Amino acid sequence: MRFWSREILGWFLVLLGLFVFYWQLSLLLDERPKYVQAMYMLPIGVFVFRGGIQILKVAVAARMCAYAQKEMRRQDVKRPIGSPPPKDLIGQDW
DSSP: OHHHHHHHHHHHHHHHHHHHHHHHHHHHHSOOOHHHHHHHHHHHHHHHHHHHHHHHHHHHHHHHHHHHHHHHTTTTTOTTTOOOTTTTTOOOOO
């Protein structure tokens, strides 16, 4: 459930960043363009959008790490010390 909250927050920030870009475009395409306001909105939109993408990357990486740990526990094999690990064990080939 922790991953879902990160993903929801990430998608919210991505959509908020896209909305800021749309708002900035509407300021520029107005009858009397507001260049200064649009200029100040650009870094805000970029930071919010990039922050959302970063949170999404962290959520996916955390989910994959949890999956790998679960698979490692599932495939845990009691073997003698010094023997090579089984070939189908996740994470042992790197």
